Amino acid sequence: MPNSNGKMPLRLYNTRTHRVEPLRPLQPDHVRIYVCGLTPSAEGHLGHARSFLFFDVLRRYLTHPRNGYRLTYVKNVTDIDDRSIATARAEGTTYDAVIARHYASFRASMSKLGVLEPDHEPYATAYVPQIVEMIGELMERGYAYATRDGVYYRVAAFPRYGALSGKNVDELLVGARIAENEHKDDPLDFALWKFAKPGEPRWDSPWGAGRPGWHIECSAMSRTLLGVPFDIHGGGYDLIFPHHENEIAQSEPLMAAPPMAEMWVHGGLLNFDGRKMSKSLGNFEPLSELLERHDPLAIRLLFLQTGYRKPMNFTEESVAGATAALEKLVATYLRAARGDLEPVVAGRTVRDPSTYRDAIFERLDDDMNTAGALGVLFDLAGDLTRYAQPAVREEGLVVMRDLFAVFGLEPALERTADVQFDEMFVDRLRERLADVLHLNGAGSAEAAIELVIEARNDARKSKQFALSDRLRDALAAERIRLHDSKEGTTWTLDGA
Ligand SMILES: [Zn+2]
Structure with missing residues (x-):
């Protein structure tokens, strides 16, 4: 069915229904998107960037006059996890200092890549009251239980578990084990709240001081900032199971009319030289370093x-x-x-x-x-x-x-402005050279060379390094070699 403007609406592959479907916003002309953000407890890599870049292009297209939607875009920051706590301990600092360092670096890379800032960028630790409230609701309805190391979600209480990822609970149970340090009733159950061990960061809860599990953050923050149901829930393909499956299991039992998100949209993963990118494989290059070597816009393309x-x-x-x-x-x-x-x-x-x-x-x-x-x-x-x-x-x-x-x-x-400046510069230089040659005749070679050297120094002063290199190369092609020193630039004739 065409939109009011007569065109077919944008269609997207919906992981939830396994079909390409038209986007039909729940509120007229307003699209609400939640994308799972980074856990900046280590340096981000290009694989993270791929997913965020896709959603950046999607949001640009949704707000383009072709579609003309108003957009609310939420991308969270998982600012507490086991790794940031372990790194902080090893470095003798705090978990939030570890997070702040890596996230500042990642934000700088996103800015280089031209990724637009989200409308909301919630930090999990700023939403602890909403998280605790949601866990309380799940406990009241029999979806959660407390043990001596934390509060767990009872997967068996939610019959639709596995529907998004197409996984079957019986198959998942094969080979599933409960780790020695976890006290839960069933291997598939997952932590909603982890009680703090001595020296770990902690927030109060009715069940004991501790910190939220990863999955419950996204359920609580999407409900708070967008309201459920909303239009698009996004993330990388690797988040479908268990993260997004768990988000559904937490959010939907508390809703009058599920699903929590109409569309689940997932971006494909990135391999590096044919292999999955990981620290253990040694093919992990921090995004900040990769963007020093390559044009960020070429990576977008x-x-x-x-x-x-x-x-x-x-x-x-x-x-x-x-x-x-x-x-x-x-x-x-x-x-x-x-x-x-x-x-x-x-x-x-x-x-x-x-x-x-x-x-x-x-x-x-x-x-x-x-x-x-x-x-x-x-x-x-x-x-x-x-x-x-x-x-x-x-x-x-x-x-x-x-x-x-x-x-x-x-x-x-926009970079082309510099290129045009280069060309203007070269044109002017050519005119001045012509003047010198015209006025002084054949004996003016030295004056002409000085003119090119002067132009090259101007180019260097204005940081037009590509241009200054071109001028040096042009002289080198005539066997004129330049020598730079503090006193200035001199030249000699090669082979003379
Ligand atoms: Zn998430």
């Missing part, structure tokens, strides 16, 4: 070239390919914007920009087929410098800019 639900393999070659592809798109955009056109080859059909726009949106509406939309964009790029009429060409440029905005790639077009 690389992720968008693969369907969001598919597993993806990250290699140095693949990111180099995406870097070149992005440069090519931007260069084509710039040439067209300058009116630097190519002749239309006989027999080659140039398609109207509006057909490209429609094709791009059709692909995005089809379960966010970003790879397909990029394919159309590359086709559009092939025609962009062949639109002879300025108005048509401008329309083509708008289509391209628009998709760059949905994909969060638009800063790549």
Whole structure:
């Protein structure tokens, strides 16, 4: 059924129903999304970034005029867990100092990648009263029980357990064991509240001082900040079981009309050189370091070239390919914007920009087929410098800019300001060289070289390092070697 604006609504694969389904917000024109955030008790890696980047593109598309939704986007921070406590103990600091350090680093990486900030970014420890309240409700209704090490969820009390992940409780029980340090009735039961051991951080609860389990945080924070039911619950594929299964088991028994989320949307995982990324495999590179080596926008493009639900393999070659592809798109955009056109080859059909726009949106509406939309964009790029009429060409440029905005790639077009500056700079230099040569004739070579050196030093002062390198290389090609020192730059002729 089409929307009020006559178009087919956006369709997404819903893990809950195992089908691609139209998004139909529960409140008119308002989409509410909860995405499970990071547990910053260690450095984030690119695998975390992949999931957050997909939801970033989804939210940009939902608020794009094509869809025009108002959005409330919640991404939590799991700011207490066993690992942050253990790290703090090893370092002689506090759990929140460990979390603050890693999360600051991760936020800086997200900002480099152009991931928009969520509307709410709740820290679990700031929602302890709501968590305790929810555990109390589960206990009252027979879904939870206290033992001597904590409060547990009784999986057997919720017959639909396993429905999201398609797992069967009997199969899960095969080989399941209760760890020696856990006191629970059934191996599948999971902790809602962990009593504090000596020296551990603690919050009060009616059952004893301690800290919340991971799963209950998301149930309590989504209920508090979005209300249940809401529209989309998202996360990485690895969160389907047990985390999201447990969230459903905690939230839905307390609701008049489940499900807690209409759609469950999961992003595929990232492999690194063909292997799962993990510290033990030694292929773990902190995201902050990886983003020093690679263009963050090229990484965005690389992720968008693969369907969001598919597993993806990250290699140095693949990111180099995406870097070149992005440069090519931007260069084509710039040439067209300058009116630097190519002749239309006989027999080659140039398609109207509006057909490209429609094709791009059709692909995005089809379960966010970003790879397909990029394919159309590359086709559009092939025609962009062949639109002879300025108005048509401008329309083509708008289509391209628009998709760059949905994909969060638009800063790549803004960088072009520097490139244009480079070209202006070189043009001016060429004019001045011509003047020098014209005024002084053949004897002016030395003056010309000094002029290039002066331009190179100006470029370095304004941090235009690529330009300064180009000027140095241009001289080197004429066997003129530069020597930089505190006193300035001198030159010698190679082989003279
Ligand atoms: Zn969660």
